[in-house]
Amino acid sequence: MTLQNNHSAQTSPSFATPVLVGAGIALLVILFFVLGADTPSAYGDYWMIRPLIVTPLAGATGGAFYAFMMYQSTRGFNKALAILLSVLVYLVGLWLGIVLGLDGTMWD
Template sequence: MTQQDQLENHRMEWISFIKPILIGAVVAFLVISFFVFGLNNPAPEWGRFWKIRPLIITPLAGAVGGAFYAYMQSRVNRGFNRTAAVLISLLVYIIGVWLGVVLGLDGTLWD
């Protein structure tokens, strides 16, 4: 295997790890957007920039869930049961996004 082939393999591994992270973050952003942008009259004591915190924390939680999924997929290639890996990853992702929503909306909508 030449050095160019090794570089291409490394690049493909990196892309296969980044893709679930981005998908997880985008899905989490859409979930929190439903709550944040769906509110017409926020309480004045929340401040002017109250939307920033949930729009940052929840996608980060989704990205961590996506990273866990990518990690579990790498374990599948080493002999771990694929169905179990997907179910565990889905459970971790849902719990992570839920905790991200709670932490992001703490003190505003989640009080």
């Protein structure tokens, strides 16, 4: 009879998961603003391309920061502080991504 250790090793999710979630949330937020707006006359039909690229990139960066902070929390950083800092950085980054995406296209 052999003794088996059934200790499940706690594995962190891959780096891509928080990045994709962050980009997806940012895409949904910018779609709310872009699809509810009329087409600005000076920019034509393709004015939405910039906000739909810049804002999800900012959200993905916030998700990457979250993944980095979760990695740091496994190395001894306070987990509650890591989550709080990650949410704050994500919200500020999302706000800046929306402003940078819409500046010059929807906001003139």
